[in-house]
Every structure is written in C-alpha cells, then in structure tokens.
Amino acid sequence: EIVLTQSPGTLSLSPGERATLSCRASQSVSSSYLAWYQQKPGQAPRLLIYGASSRATGIPDRFTGSGSGTDFTLTISRLEPEDFAVYYCQQYSGSPWTFGQGTKVEIK
Amino acid sequence: EVQLVESGGGLVQPGGSLRLSCAASGFTFSSYWMTWVRQAPGKGLEWVANIKQDGSEKYYVDSVKGRFTISRDNVENSLYLQMNSLRAEDTAVYYCVRLTYYYDSSVAFDIWGQGTMVTVSS
Numbered sequence: 001e002i003v004l005t006q007s008p009g010t011l012s013l014s015p016g017e018r019a020t021l022s023c024r025a026s027q028s029v030s031s032s033y034l035a036w037y038q039q040k041p042g043q044a045p046r047l048l049i050y051g052a053s054s055r056a057t058g059i060p061d062r063f064t065g066s067g068s069g070t071d072f073t074l075t076i077s078r079l080e081p082e083d084f085a086v087y088y089c090q091q092y093s094g095s096p097w098t099f100g101q102g103t104k105v106e107i108k
Numbered sequence: 109e110v111q112l113v114e115s116g117g118g119l120v121q122p123g124g125s126l127r128l129s130c131a132a133s134g135f136t137f138s139s140y141w142m143t144w145v146r147q148a149p150g151k152g153l154e155w156v157a158n159i160k161q162d163g164s165e166k167y168y169v170d171s172v173k174g175r176f177t178i179s180r181d182n183v184e185n186s187l188y189l190q191m192n193s194l195r196a197e198d199t200a201v202y203y204c205v206r207l208t209y210y211y212d213s214s215v216a217f218d219i220w221g222q223g224t225m226v227t228v229s230s
Contacts, residue, residue: 032214037153044203044220045153051214088153092215096169097155 002027002091004100012108019076021103023089028069033092036065036074039102040085048087049074079105110134110219112204117224124194124228130187130204130221138162138182141207143217144189146200146226154200157189158207172198194228201225 003026013019023034031052037045047056049065052072062077076083084107089100116128128144144156157178158167166178177190187204206219 032212035216037217039153044222045217046220047216047218050210050216050218051212054210054212054214056216056218090153090217095167099153099155101152 001096002029002094002098004089004091004098006087006089006100006103008103009101010104010106012106013079014108015079015081017079019074019079019083019105021074021076021087021105023067023072023074023100025070025072025091027094029072029091029093031068034065034067034072035090035092036063037088037090038083038085039088045088076105081107110206112206112219112221114202114204114221114224117202117226119227119229120194121230122195122228125190125192126194126226128189128191128202128204128224128226132185132187132204132206135206135219137180137185141209142178142180142187143205143207144178144187145203145205145217145220146198147203147223148197148200151200156202159187191226194226196228199226199228 005024007022034052036049039045053065064075066073086102086104088102111133113131143158159178175193179188201223203223204221205217208218209215
C-alpha cells in the first residue's frame with residue numbers, strides 16, 4: 001500500500017498569504033495519478049488538481065499543483081477567505097487507492 | 109446539472125446490513141466508472157470500492173472484502189453498496205463518486221455526492 005504523508009498537519013496563515021502544502025509518497029507515484037481535493041466543514045470534497053498539475057474545471061489559477069515521483073506540492077498563491085479548508089492528496093498509482101491524512105489551512 | 113444523490117444511510121446494529129443507493133443525473137452514467145468513498149467522523153477519506161461501466165470489474169479495499177458488494181443499474185442510473193456484517197469501524201459518511209479518466213490518461217474523482225451517514229452501534 002502506498003502511504004501518503006501530508007505536511008504540515010495545520011497551516012495558520014492570513015488572507016493574501018501564500019500556502020505551500022506537501023504530500024510525500026512512500027513509493028513512486030505516476031504524476032498522472034496524483035490528485036488534490038479541498039473539503040470544507042459539512043461538505044463533500046471537491047476536486048482541485050488532477051494529474052499532479054492540471055486544474056479541474058472552475059478552479060481558480062491561484063491553485064497550482066506540482067511535483068513528481070514521491071514529492072508533490074499544492075500551492076495557493078494568495079489565500080482568499082473561501083480557501084480556508086482541509087486539503088487532501090490522493091494517489092491512483094497503486095492498489096488500494098489511498099489519501100493523505102489532510103492538511104488544515106486555518107485563519108491566523 | 110451533474111448530480112449524485114445518496115440515500116439509505118442510518119443506524120444499524122453490529123452484524124447488521126444496510127444498502128446504500130446513489131441516483132445519478134446530468135451525465136451518461138453508463139460511461140463512467142463509479143466509486144464509494146467513506147469518511148469516519150473527524151477522520152480522513154478512505155476509498156471503499158470501484159465498479160466498471162458495465163459492472164464486469166469490481167475492486168474493494170481489503171477491510172470490506174467479503175462483506176460489501178458494489179453494483180449498478182445503468183437503466184436506472186443508480187449505484188449501490190450492499191453492506192453486510194457491519195462493524196463499528198464502518199461508521200462513516202459514505203460518498204458516491206464519479207471517476208473520470210482524462211485525455212492524458214490521468215484520473216480523478218471529479219463529482220461527489222453530498223454523502224449519507226452510516227452509524228453502526230448497539
């Protein structure tokens with residue numbers, strides 16, 4: 001099983017600041033099979049990034065995904081009030097498909 | 109509007125059974141792999157099961173193999189999850205999710221339902 005470890009667990013930032021979220025895999029993951037999701041309290045997750053770097057439909061360009069192999073990053077260039085949420089990475093490269101434990105981005 | 113609506117959750121005793129349903133609309137249901145993903149209270153996300161467009165392939169996470177069965181009805185545009193021998197650790201919100209394969213071979217869960225809560229407790 002591929003284990004995804006996200007860091008930090010919690011990121012405390014102010015609106016307008018840059019957020020950098022890390023996702024590290026226990027073994028190599030094909031870039032085609034790495035995605036990022038956003039989840040707000042009481043809501044279902046929403047797809048942000050697929051294929052490590054492609055933005056899903058309707059996702060603003062302040063969200064950028066990057067990385068390859070075992071190290072992947074989600075960057076939010078300038079935090080908007082609606083961006084404070086929990087973010088999960090997910091891999092589809094090996095079975096079972098697994099998620100990271102999540103990074104909470106909270107208002108400082 | 110593309111939509112997935114789950115139903116069938118509730119309170120069940122350990123060892124009991126429950127059948128979840130998911131009604132799809134706004135897209136050609138028979139063209140997509142479909143998935144169940146769950147989230148225990150206050151915890152992260154866990155992939156549970158996948159089913160191919162025609163139902164010929166099904167995959168499960170080890171913890172539910174032999175207890176859960178995923179199925180679909182492409183005439184009714186519906187996805188199902190039959191859950192037997194339920195345990196306390198199965199308590200979670202269960203999401204019905206569409207799986208999309210993109211032109212560049214990448215894949216992602218692009219459409220999520222609102223979820224249905226399953227509580228296993230005596």
